[in-house]
Amino acid sequence: MSMKMRALRIMLMIMLATLYGLSGVGDLARAEAEDSTPQIQRAAKVNTFNRLLKPPSERNLPPAEDGIHDPTSEGTYLLQSPREAFDSLPKSNSGNRVDWVKALEEKYIEPRFDRFDPEKKPMVFDLNIVREVKGSMPDVVYPHKQHTEWLDCSNCHPAIFIPQKGANQISMASILMGEMCGVCHGKVAFPVSECRKCHSQNKTAEAKN
Amino acid sequence: MLTNPEKKHLIASSVLFGILSVWLVLSSPVAAEYADVVLNKRAEKEGMRPVIFSHWFHRIRFRCKVCHSELAFKMRAGANEVTMADIIEGRFCGMCHNGEVAWSVENCDLCHSGKPGLESQIKGSHETGGPGIW
Amino acid sequence: MTRWFMILFAVLAFLSVSAPVPKAFAEEEPKAPPVLKPKKAGVESRLENVKRLLEVSSGADRVKASGNADAIAKREEAIAAMVLAEESFKSKDYKESNEFLGQATTLMFEAVRMVGTGNVSKEKKLDDYNRRAASVNILLEALERISTEKKSGREVETQKDAIEAKVALSKTLLEEEKIEEARRELDEAYELVKVSIEELRGGDTLIRSLEFATKEEEYDYEIDRNDTHRMLIDVLLKEKRKTESIDNMVSKFVTQSESLRKEAEAQAAKGDYETAIATLDRSTKELVRAIRSAGVYIPG
Numbered sequence: 001m002s003m004k005m006r007a008l009r010i011m012l013m014i015m016l017a018t019l020y021g022l023s024g025v026g027d028l029a030r031a032e033a034e035d036s037t038p039q040i041q042r043a044a045k046v047n048t049f050n051r052l053l054k055p056p057s058e059r060n061l062p063p064a065e066d067g068i069h070d071p072t073s074e075g076t077y078l079l080q081s082p083r084e085a086f087d088s089l090p091k092s093n094s095g096n097r098v099d100w101v102k103a104l105e106e107k108y109i110e111p112r113f114d115r116f117d118p119e120k121k122p123m124v125f126d127l128n129i130v131r132e133v134k135g136s137m138p139d140v141v142y143p144h145k146q147h148t149e150w151l152d153c154s155n156c157h158p159a160i161f162i163p164q165k166g167a168n169q170i171s172m173a174s175i176l177m178g179e180m181c182g183v184c185h186g187k188v189a190f191p192v193s194e195c196r197k198c199h200s201q202n203k204t205a206e207a208k209n
Numbered sequence: 210m211l212t213n214p215e216k217k218h219l220i221a222s223s224v225l226f227g228i229l230s231v232w233l234v235l236s237s238p239v240a241a242e243y244a245d246v247v248l249n250k251r252a253e254k255e256g257m258r259p260v261i262f263s264h265w266f267h268r269i270r271f272r273c274k275v276c277h278s279e280l281a282f283k284m285r286a287g288a289n290e291v292t293m294a295d296i297i298e299g300r301f302c303g304m305c306h307n308g309e310v311a312w313s314v315e316n317c318d319l320c321h322s323g324k325p326g327l328e329s330q331i332k333g334s335h336e337t338g339g340p341g342i343w
Numbered sequence: 344m345t346r347w348f349m350i351l352f353a354v355l356a357f358l359s360v361s362a363p364v365p366k367a368f369a370e371e372e373p374k375a376p377p378v379l380k381p382k383k384a385g386v387e388s389r390l391e392n393v394k395r396l397l398e399v400s401s402g403a404d405r406v407k408a409s410g411n412a413d414a415i416a417k418r419e420e421a422i423a424a425m426v427l428a429e430e431s432f433k434s435k436d437y438k439e440s441n442e443f444l445g446q447a448t449t450l451m452f453e454a455v456r457m458v459g460t461g462n463v464s465k466e467k468k469l470d471d472y473n474r475r476a477a478s479v480n481i482l483l484e485a486l487e488r489i490s491t492e493k494k495s496g497r498e499v500e501t502q503k504d505a506i507e508a509k510v511a512l513s514k515t516l517l518e519e520e521k522i523e524e525a526r527r528e529l530d531e532a533y534e535l536v537k538v539s540i541e542e543l544r545g546g547d548t549l550i551r552s553l554e555f556a557t558k559e560e561e562y563d564y565e566i567d568r569n570d571t572h573r574m575l576i577d578v579l580l581k582e583k584r585k586t587e588s589i590d591n592m593v594s595k596f597v598t599q600s601e602s603l604r605k606e607a608e609a610q611a612a613k614g615d616y617e618t619a620i621a622t623l624d625r626s627t628k629e630l631v632r633a634i635r636s637a638g639v640y641i642p643g
Binding site: 058059060061063065066067068069070073074075076078079080082085086095096097098100109111112113114115116122149150151152154155183184187188191 | 240241242243244245247258261263264265266268269270271272273274275277278284304305310316317318319321322323324325327331332333
């Protein structure tokens with residue numbers, strides 16, 4: 001391994017640690033608890049406790065208190081506070097702590113698809129690509145539907161993905177480095193700590209089909 | 210090429226920086242909203258505060274595609290050469306902040322609202338937990 | 344190297360001492376609603392902003408360098424308005440000062456728009472065209488592949504011909520330097536190819552199953568999977584490993600896993616991928632055990 005690679009790895013691990021420190025341990029552990037035996041549930045409850053988890057009072061702070069807006073500028077006080085804006089939106093565990101997919105589906109918000117024309121609608125494309133994962137880690141389901149609500153085909157094809165099942169090599173490591181799915185997830189779309197949103201298809205569920 | 214001690218130096222300083230960043234994220238009052246972007250390639254050099262762009266605010270009103278099309282912004286923090294002249298002419302932020310789709314750019318401090326010294330980057334993501342990697 | 348570690352520890356020590364301070368600060372009671380500062384400060388700050396707009400901004404540079412007499416004259420007008428604003432500010436008439444500043448800004452915007460081409464440069468247009476063309480081409484390829492796979496009939500053929508015709512026309516127009524028209528045709532082709540793909544594939548679920556062309560390929564996959572799990576140990580167990588008994592147990596499994604991985608790498612180096620894959624799988628299983636032993640249940 002080259003020096004640079006080694007340094008990169010170290011950095012990556014530190015980043016991962018941070019990510020986890022902030023997001024609460026093992027989303028998977030939590031997710032598992034939903035459909036497992038009581039014994040595991042007990043363990044999972046302990047697992048969800050995390051002293052580094054930000055208490056709600058420190059989330060979605062108003063601009064003047066968020067550490068990047070200048071509180072000495074008058075303009076800062078004219079800006080909307082995310083906490084206030086998100087009040088009526090469906091919640092999630094991470095990122096903006098808003099479930100943007102649900103917010104859109106259930107018409108809490110109606111973002112325009114065209115700059116000028118509020119009537120213009122996206123062409124929603126309902127194609128799922130399931131990517132099997134070895135072992136009993138749930139398989140990844142990539143849904144075009146939710147993505148084409150927000151994005152155009154050309155945002156991803158070919159800029160990020162070749163439009164052919166299995167033609168792209170995707171690994172968790174590349175995602176954490178901000179490539180492939182990580183171009184958006186972990187930056188603007190829900191972060192990588194939400195394992196279950198992507199790893200959504202259980203092996204057992206598949207066998208039942 | 211880097212010499213061996215230089216490499217060590219580099220690695221040591223990156224590790225230090227990484228740990229520093231972790232510390233910063235965990236304990237400082239910096240709690241920028243997820244996906245806020247700082248644009249500060251030119252602003253501060255010209256005496257203006259850095260610009261802060263909020264994804265959350267805009268995505269309530271527009272889908273990603275409206276801004277991330279060839280007309281406007283590349284999906285990479287810092288990849289766009291945004292100038293005030295272009296904005297006034299109706300490009301980048303100016304394609305909406307023109308008095309029609311949204312308020313026009315007279316009100317400098319609404320965009321130029323960042324604390325001095327911020328670097329151009331996206332906030333609140335794991336990417337910024339450590340130094341940016343592109 | 345040692346020197347660096349010393350510095351590092353010193354910094355860490357300092358940080359751990361100083362960390363609680365900002366925390367406490369952040370936990371303060373919600374602040375009273377912000378009161379806007381007296382008008383004077385607002386106008387003063389705007390005065391500075393407008394000065395920058397007129398003197399140092401890219402807009403100012405562009406007007407100054409343009410040689411466009413009208414635009415330069417507009418900027419002079421803007422400067423005159425700003426001078427008036429400064430005078431009103433000095434005589435403490437902030438309202439009037441603010442009005443002059445508004446005028447100065449509007450005049451300057453006009454000046455900038457006069458010299459600006461108002462258009463996107465030709466290179467940018469070409470660049471954008473090429474990007475969109477890449478998208479159309481790759482989607483067209485996908486459409487062809489899918490329509491063969493699905494043995495779809497004439498209808499798709501006709502759609503495909505129509506799209507290809509538009510792409511060809513667009514190319515010709517581009518060669519004739521009619522970039523705008525070329526782009527329009529291309530965009531129409533783009534919309535059509537989207538719709539055609541949606542008609543064929545909408546509602547489908549495709550499964551990328553794990554089938555490897557060669558054992559070597561499977562081995563590479565297993566290496567990735569092993570790396571991912573090794574990363575997960577650091578991610579999931581960082582806090583838990585502070586407890587010594589847990590740390591000991593985790594370390595035991597990790598050591599086991601590492602030695603298995605070395606073994607697998609040696610087997611692969613000899614070309615025996617089949618055995619190497621089995622060994623790597625055992626190595627990964629040890630990592631899963633390590634994670635579970637710390638009380639975090641992950642599938643795997």
